Amino acid sequence: MPKRKAKILIVDDAQINRIILCELLRDQYQILEAEDGKKALEIMKEDKMIDLVLLDIVMPNMDGYQVLEKMKEQRYLEYLPVIIISSEGNTTSMEKAYELGATDYIRRPFESYIINRRIKNTLMLYEKQKKLVHLVEQQIQKRVNNNTTLINVLGHIVEFRNGESGLHIQHIQTITKMLLLQLGKKSHEYKLSDADILLISTASSLHDIGKISIDEKILNKPGRLTKDEFEIVKQHSSIGAEMLKTVPNYNNNDLLEYAYQICRWHHERYDGHGYPDGLVGDQIPISAQVVSIADVYDALTSERCYKKAYSHEQAMKMIVDGQCGVFNPLLLECLCDISEEMKASLFENENYADQAVVSKMTDELVIKQFRSEMPKEKNNESQNRKFFQEMTFEYDAFKDAVYISSQAAKDLGIDEIIYHPKNHEFSFFNKSTIKLLKDKLKETTHLNPEVDLKIYAHIGKQKQWYHLQASTRWNGSVYKGFVGKLVKDNNIQVIHNIQENISLKYTYTEIKDFIESLKDIFTVVRLIDFQKHQSAKAENDQIEIIEGNCYDYWKRKDVCVNCISKQAYIKKGQAFKLEFVDYNIYAIIAQYVEVDERPWVLELVYKTKEDIILGAHGKTRFLENIVTYNKEYYTDVLTGAYSRRYYEEYVQYINDVSAVAMIDADNFKAINDQYGHNAGDQAIKAVSKAIQSCIRPDDIFIRYGGDEFVLIFQDIHYDAFTTRLYQISECVKQTKVDDYEDLSLSTTVGGIYGNSKVNDAIKKADKLMYEGKKSKCSVVVKKTSEVD
Numbered sequence: 001m002p003k004r005k006a007k008i009l010i011v012d013d014a015q016i017n018r019i020i021l022c023e024l025l026r027d028q029y030q031i032l033e034a035e036d037g038k039k040a041l042e043i044m045k046e047d048k049m050i051d052l053v054l055l056d057i058v059m060p061n062m063d064g065y066q067v068l069e070k071m072k073e074q075r076y077l078e079y080l081p082v083i084i085i086s087s088e089g090n091t092t093s094m095e096k097a098y099e100l101g102a103t104d105y106i107r108r109p110f111e112s113y114i115i116n117r118r119i120k121n122t123l124m125l126y127e128k129q130k131k132l133v134h135l136v137e138q139q140i141q142k143r144v145n146n147n148t149t150l151i152n153v154l155g156h157i158v159e160f161r162n163g164e165s166g167l168h169i170q171h172i173q174t175i176t177k178m179l180l181l182q183l184g185k186k187s188h189e190y191k192l193s194d195a196d197i198l199l200i201s202t203a204s205s206l207h208d209i210g211k212i213s214i215d216e217k218i219l220n221k222p223g224r225l226t227k228d229e230f231e232i233v234k235q236h237s238s239i240g241a242e243m244l245k246t247v248p249n250y251n252n253n254d255l256l257e258y259a260y261q262i263c264r265w266h267h268e269r270y271d272g273h274g275y276p277d278g279l280v281g282d283q284i285p286i287s288a289q290v291v292s293i294a295d296v297y298d299a300l301t302s303e304r305c306y307k308k309a310y311s312h313e314q315a316m317k318m319i320v321d322g323q324c325g326v327f328n329p330l331l332l333e334c335l336c337d338i339s340e341e342m343k344a345s346l347f348e349n350e351n352y353a354d355q356a357v358v359s360k361m362t363d364e365l366v367i368k369q370f371r372s373e374m375p376k377e378k379n380n381e382s383q384n385r386k387f388f389q390e391m392t393f394e395y396d397a398f399k400d401a402v403y404i405s406s407q408a409a410k411d412l413g414i415d416e417i418i419y420h421p422k423n424h425e426f427s428f429f430n431k432s433t434i435k436l437l438k439d440k441l442k443e444t445t446h447l448n449p450e451v452d453l454k455i456y457a458h459i460g461k462q463k464q465w466y467h468l469q470a471s472t473r474w475n476g477s478v479y480k481g482f483v484g485k486l487v488k489d490n491n492i493q494v495i496h497n498i499q500e501n502i503s504l505k506y507t508y509t510e511i512k513d514f515i516e517s518l519k520d521i522f523t524v525v526r527l528i529d530f531q532k533h534q535s536a537k538a539e540n541d542q543i544e545i546i547e548g549n550c551y552d553y554w555k556r557k558d559v560c561v562n563c564i565s566k567q568a569y570i571k572k573g574q575a576f577k578l579e580f581v582d583y584n585i586y587a588i589i590a591q592y593v594e595v596d597e598r599p600w601v602l603e604l605v606y607k608t609k610e611d612i613i614l615g616a617h618g619k620t621r622f623l624e625n626i627v628t629y630n631k632e633y634y635t636d637v638l639t640g641a642y643s644r645r646y647y648e649e650y651v652q653y654i655n656d657v658s659a660v661a662m663i664d665a666d667n668f669k670a671i672n673d674q675y676g677h678n679a680g681d682q683a684i685k686a687v688s689k690a691i692q693s694c695i696r697p698d699d700i701f702i703r704y705g706g707d708e709f710v711l712i713f714q715d716i717h718y719d720a721f722t723t724r725l726y727q728i729s730e731c732v733k734q735t736k737v738d739d740y741e742d743l744s745l746s747t748t749v750g751g752i753y754g755n756s757k758v759n760d761a762i763k764k765a766d767k768l769m770y771e772g773k774k775s776k777c778s779v780v781v782k783k784t785s786e787v788d
Helices: 015-025 037-046 064-073 091-099 112-162 168-186 194-206 209-213 227-234 236-245 254-265 286-301 312-320 329-337 339-351 363-373 406-412 431-441 490-501 508-518 550-554 564-571 616-629 644-649 668-675 677-692 718-733 758-775
Strands: 007-011 030-034 052-055 082-086 104-107 390-396 401-404 417-419 450-459 462-475 478-488 524-529 534-539 542-545 574-581 584-595 598-607 657-665 700-705 708-713 747-756 779-783
Touching (some): 007 037, 015 030, 015 112, 037 064, 052 064, 064 082, 064 091, 082 091, 082 112, 091 104, 168 194, 168 329, 168 339, 194 286, 254 286, 286 312, 312 329, 312 339, 329 339, 390 406, 401 406, 431 450, 431 462, 508 584, 508 598, 524 550, 524 584, 534 550, 564 574, 564 584, 564 598, 644 700, 657 677, 657 718, 657 758, 668 677, 677 700, 677 708, 677 718, 708 758, 718 747, 718 779, 747 758, 758 779
Parallel strands (some): 007 030, 007 052, 052 082, 082 104
Antiparallel strands (some): 401 417, 450 462, 462 478, 524 534, 524 598, 534 542, 574 584, 584 598, 657 747, 700 708
């Protein structure tokens, strides 16, 4: 692969000086020229691939010292070395240049050997420095990553309980990081390193952790809080801070210290009118000041149970005008500076859907959870195979070119350099693959440059699964391209074969061989007879029953509540889930099979190698987080409720629920006929919103079909259930539809109470709903024992 020439910018108002340097350096380097300081800064802004600046001091309009000051202000000097070349040879000039950030100082006249040697030394020094910085950043990133997963889970628990958008934590982190980066460009007062910025943006996830202790009824109250209720809510900042302070090793952990500052003081205001301590000005830590603005902005632009979302422009005006309290004037300037970039970034994140994640089943999440930890197959094929196995490559964003390793290019019969790859016929670097990579690369930064995904593509003569690992290249915070490695992934291929091509019928010999091929990948491979709760193995020329029950492996005393083998058996297909035992997480794939015409379920279990320390409450929330992660796939687009798909794939297998309600929007057909389908859509949305305002975050709300909804309560008393259904009925009646003020809404509700299977309960609730329609009774509630 040809090595890229370093690029040097020569800045001098004297043309003769520029000509001399150009002639001297042209053969070894790429050369850019600027006749004054202002033009030089414009070039630096446009071209992020510059490796070195040769700068004169005495120039009109903007001298060399002023250029250095601007470069320091814009943080160019963090990654771009500057050598001063000037006839000014006095000590004062040299000292001032070094103080402003110059790397070296060369006096005119100079010898060609000297300037060549010092340029080479400077470039070599900065290249080594970049590698060292990169290594340090990687270590910082790894250390922070050890905490990030748990922190985000905890943050999302609060979101889920508080009824907030699943994007709230992500938005807070994004805005916090952008504000801190802009603050660093605008002022050096707070002396924030890249490591500090990373820690603060990560810690921002815990800003509302104290809300765990606040009553859900108050947190999710649709109307205005009373004075007493608001005082209770205000306690969350000090409660959360105390929770964090009691964590072991708090005093030796920078991340926890930032989290404490943010949690306790993110509701303080610059003029002293915040809470809990009434701090003024910079008594408030800068971490808390920044998160405070981020939190207010996202609260304004997000819909809540008590208000509609404001537009970006409205929210900016309200914050800058002081309608949400007084903030640090410098931070408000930073907010205005990043306004458009922030708006675009949040919009992209909100609408981003990674196709490798939003897939047919939660199996994608299972694979992602453990694919990187899977051991390699023992029976590797010969290293002398003739077809493609591995390729390293580099993408240069400036040239829009891909450089491919020599051996891979030779094996595939393609050029080592591919210019404009999205237009190239070679399938891996085609338009769709480039787009997938670009979507992933949007999430990277110079502090977190890694990309890890799987690709299913034709490379050479075969279509296969490949594991792609890439690392983006940066000049400071400026994106330059990426380097990567593409490897045939046999483990993912085996899983893909299980998912897509598995046979349903086997002889004993075939199933035995198949199980043996899977044992090198999975922790446990076994056959399950879910009806007898037995597990079996293929040994000694027959299927042998293993002593004990299949659920003994999970340390249970009784049958699993949500038996995955039962799901696979009923569907005559596949089912997937995560199982928690002690502090271990197990990923499970279950597949219905027939062995010599007898039905079994093939169960594949993989135990993760990492310990994820979650309490019993955290395990439940972690599962809910996984479902939330696939929200787009399981959410009804019109109403925001869960979709019928979610019911079919998950909910119908729940064996024990407290109560179920079937809700039908009255006169829906008449609304469509009289007002049109747009009015019908708006009416269904309004009904859904009214229902959701009356239920708890843990209740399962599904759009069952058309104008019918299902509500599932897993833990509720009879009186509370009855009260909730009447509350829903009344709330719908009081709901108005935008642009159709004369349109009246109502529902008929059938509710069944008593522990039962979901499918059975829905049938009974549906029957009660139709009883209500016949008798013109808006709510009919009965206990299971009262219904045939």
